[in-house]
Amino acid sequence: MKDLVLVLLGLVFVGAVGASAVGRPVVPAMFVLGDSTLDVGNNNHLPGKDVPRANEPFYGIDFPGGAKATGRFSNGYNIADFIARHLGFERSPLAYLVLKSRNYLIPSALTRGVSYASAGSGILDSTNAGKNIPLSKQVQYFASTKAEMEVAWGSRKVSKLIASSFFLLGTGSNDLFQTRPKSQADVAALYATLVSNYSAAIIDLYGMGARKFGIINTGPVGCVPRVRLLNATGACNDGMNRLAAGLATAFKSGLATALAPTRLPGLKYSLVDSFAGSQANFDNPQAAGFLNADRACCGSGRLGAEGKCTRNATLCSHRDAYAFFDNVHPSQRAAELSAQALFVDGPTQITTPISFKELAHQR
Ligand SMILES: *[C@@H]1O[C@H](CO)[C@@H](O)[C@H](O)[C@H]1NC(C)=O
Ligand SMILES: *[C@@H]1O[C@H](CO)[C@@H](O)[C@H](O)[C@H]1NC(C)=O
Ligand SMILES: *[C@@H]1O[C@H](CO)[C@@H](O)[C@H](O)[C@H]1NC(C)=O
DSSP states (O other): OTTOOSOOOOOOOOOOOOOOOOSSOSSSOEEEEESTTTOSSGGGGSOSTTSOOOOSTTTTTTOTTSOOOOSOSSSSOOHHHHHHHHTTOSSOOOBHHHHHHTTOHHHHHHHTEEEOOOTTOOSSTTTTTTSSOOHHHHHHHHHHHHHHHHHHHOHHHHHHHHHHSEEEEEOOHHHHTTOOOOSHHHHHHHHHHHHHHHHHHHHHHHHTTOOEEEEEOOOOGGGSHHHHTTSTTOOOOHHHHHHHHHHHHHHHHHHHHHTOTTTSTTOEEEEEOHHHHHHHHHHOTTTTTOSEEEEESEEBSGGGOSBOOSTTSEEOSOGGGEEESSSSSBOHHHHHHHHHHHTOOSTTOOEESSOHHHHHHOO
C-alpha cells in the first residue's frame, strides 16, 4: 500500500436529483482545503517529480468547455466543482498557486474564493511530506490571503465576507495510508492525533473569522480499484474500510466536542457521512446508474487499476457508466451525484447535523 499516495476518497454515492443553482451565488465566496478529491491544480505548481499531478490526458477529457487536463483527478469536474455549482458559482474557485502565478489572487478571493487543496496531502504534515501542501500550510496560505484581502478592502468588509463564505474541507484518507497501526492502541492513538490536528486547523480558520464549514468525512477507501486489486476476487478491503470508518466515527464525535457552539459561538458545520452515501453504489451499481463500480475507466491491467491514467492508458468509452475514472478517484458523473447528495435535506440526508444547503443559507 506504500505507493497508494493519492487520496482515496471513493466518495461515490447517489442522491436525489436536485438542480444546481448556477447563477446568483448564495455565499460571497468559497474556500477549499483538502486532498486530491478537491485539488483543481495546486500540485501542478509544486516542484518535484514525485508530486502527484493530473496534468496530462486522459485527465480532463470531458472538462466542460473543452478537453483540458487542469490538475483535477477526474475526466471533468470534481466534487468541489459540483458543490460550487450548487452554491451558484460556475465551478470551484481556482487553485491558490495558479492565482498567485497569474497575480490574480485577491480579485478571485473577493469574488469567488480560493482553493488550497493539494493531492496527496493529509491532516498531518508528515503525510507524503514534501510532495504536497499539507493542511497546516493550506491554513497558512489562507491566513496570508486574508491579510492581502484586508489591504485591498479593509478588515471590516473582509471579516464580513469570510464569516458568510463557505469553507469546504475534505481530507484524512491519505493519513491512514501512511501509517500501519499494529494494535488497537496504535489505532486509537492515530485517531486521537488526527482528530486533534484536524480540529486545530478548523479552530485556526474560525479564529480568522470562518463560520461555515462543509466537511467531507473519510469514506470507503477499501473499495477503490487500486485497493480491490489486492484481493484476487476484486472485493473491497474490509480492514481498510474498518480503519476509515473508525476515523469517520472519531471525527464525528471529536468535531462535535471540539466545535461545540459553547466553545466556538457562531460556528456552523455540516459533516458528510461518505460511507452511508456510497453504500448504494457498491451494493447495487446498476441502480445508481453505473455499469461499473469496481474498475477504473482510465488505466491498465486488472480492473484497469494496475497502471496509471496517462495518455497511453486504456480509456473506457462510456465514462458516465463508471463510478471511478482512475484507480482511486471518482468519475465526473460520480462526483456530480455525490455533490447532489450533500444538498438533500430531510430523512435521506447523509449530512449531520444540517445539510450543505442549510449550511449555505445560514445567516
Ligand atoms: C499535530 O498536533 C500536535 C499537537 O497540537 C502538534 O504538536 C503537531 O505539530 C501537529 N502535527 C502535524 C503533523 O500537524
Ligand atoms: C478477498 O475477498 C473475499 C471476499 O470476497 C474475502 O473472503 C477474502 O478474505 C479476501 N482475501 C483477502 C486476502 O483479503
Ligand atoms: C507512452 O508510450 C510511448 C510510446 O509508445 C512511450 O515512449 C512512453 O514512455 C509512454 N508513456 C508513458 C507515460 O507510459
